[in-house]
Amino acid sequence: MANVYPVFRRCLLHHRTQAYLGAVGHGYCREFKHDSTHQTEGNGQKRRYLMYTAVITTTTLASICINHYVEGRKKCLQIESPVETEHAGQYKKSLPVYTLEDVAEHATKNDRIWVTYGQGVYDITDFVEEHPGGDKILMAAGGSLEPFWLLYAVHKNPHVFALLEQFRIGNLKEDESSDILSNMEDPYELEPRRHPALKPASVKPFNAEPPLQLLVDSFITPSDLFYVRNHLPVPEVDPETYSLEITGVGVKTIFLSLHDIKTKFPKYTVTAAVQCAGNRRSEMSEVKPVKGLSWGPAAIGNATWSGARLYDVLKAAGLEEDHPGVEHVQFEGLDTDAANLPYGASIPIEKAMNRKAEVILAYEINGEPLPRDHGYPIRVIAPGIVGARSVKWLGRIVVTGGNSSNSHPSNSNAM
Ligand code: HEM
Ligand SMILES: Nc1nc2c(c(=O)[nH]1)N[C@H]1C(S)=C(S)[C@@H](COP(=O)(O)O)O[C@H]1N2
Ligand SMILES: [Mo]
Secondary structure (H helix, E strand, C coil): CCCCHHHHHHHHHHHHHHHHHHHHHCCCCCCCCCHHHHHHHHHHHHHHHHHHHHHHHCCHHHHHHCCCHHHHHHHHHHHCCCCCHHHCCCCCCCCCEECHHHHHCCEECCCEEEEEECCEEEECCCCHHHCCCHHHHHHHCCCECHHHHHHCHHHCCHHHHHHHHCCEEEEECHHHHCCCCCCCCCCCCCCCCCCCCCEEEECCCCEEECCHHHHCCCCCCCHHHCCEECCCCCCCCCCCCCEEEEEECCCCCEEEEHHHHHHCCCCEEEEEEEECCCCCHHHHHHHCCCCCCCCCCCCEEEEEEEEEEHHHHHHHCCCCCCCCCCCEEEEEEEEECCCCCEEEEEEEHHHHCCHHHCCEEEEEECCEECCHHHCCCCEEECCCCCHHHCCCCEEEEEEECCCCCCCCCCCCCCC
């Protein structure tokens, strides 16, 4: 294990480097809250990229993994111990047995970071930095991966299981592994039904696009064929108790019910296309691997959206056009991640307070109430901006000044 692990590690670094290279070459764009963050992140990436390049060029093993990362990764996994994917988390006779208490003592870098999956105990200390999902992985430190992987179901994949088994150090005491999940519900249990023509790029969370032929059949995309891009489970929102909070710099905090939004403001209808930044990513990946879901060409749709204008709602909360220091309007969804942080994105104040920009808080698509997948009961529609900013299941609007914290953890929609 010890002598093969470095091989894998190189590959992983290389895979990320490839991803960054691909990203740089193809206008990599995370859907950040504002452009300033984008900038910082870009530099960070370059730094990391340079670092990885340096690491890689100084290793003799690097040449093993010179091709596409997928191929590279496969190759590396083959070079080392044949990984029995189907045995991920199964009892392994040759390894020592630990208790949950033992595992819990390994929750920091200093003590090493251990996690469990099924009956497997893993030391993932050296993987943490390489994790494609960032430091979220630390939430599982000293405990079980299962509850988190219920939410982040991308992990339930052979290549992730194979990766995990690389870090195997022991077994969990038999009676302790069985009840970890016993009273946990699948967070995706209450997902809406979907049109069978939607082809999923991932099921949990649900991400899917229609066949191109159906998309081009109509100028206005029928809502049940409109691509769906969800980062998390679809929240269940009761229209009776729904309440939208508007708060922040230059406004007095107000709460609006669904009824308020529908009746206190003029209803506007705009026809606008919404496109995911990842649309057609699969074509880019053919040139060079890029990070993120593999979208075809149909992660785009065109619809009529009706609702209250953001301008009117911000005005109602007391915001003046030229309020000093106000720079962005942040939107938070009601969908929350494992750390209870909502999906979020923001737009510049110039866009938000521009009557003609027609940013609306929509409650209808094509004349019908929004389906759950598209943000029921209220979503933002920000015409002309990348889809990620059109926040669904809108729960809170925050007007912010210059130094707001911004890169949202659950908003990692890399292009
Ligand atoms: C040893 C344990 C883990 C391994 C081996 C692992 C591995 C991975 C891999 C390979 C991916 C990329 C998936 C793909 O593109 O196919 C990924 C993504 C991700 N992981 Fe993990 N993971 C681990 C633990 C966790 C935990 C505990 C969490 C959360 C609490 C987490 C959250 C995420 C998220 C949010 C992403 C998606 C990132 C994105 O879309 O940019 N992971 N992980
Ligand atoms: N609350 C919330 N809003 C969200 C998302 C999300 O996951 N949660 N995804 C965003 C992204 S990346 C895109 S491209 C669009 C997709 O909208 P649709 O699913 O209605 O097509 O919603 C955006 N708004
Ligand atoms: Mo997106």
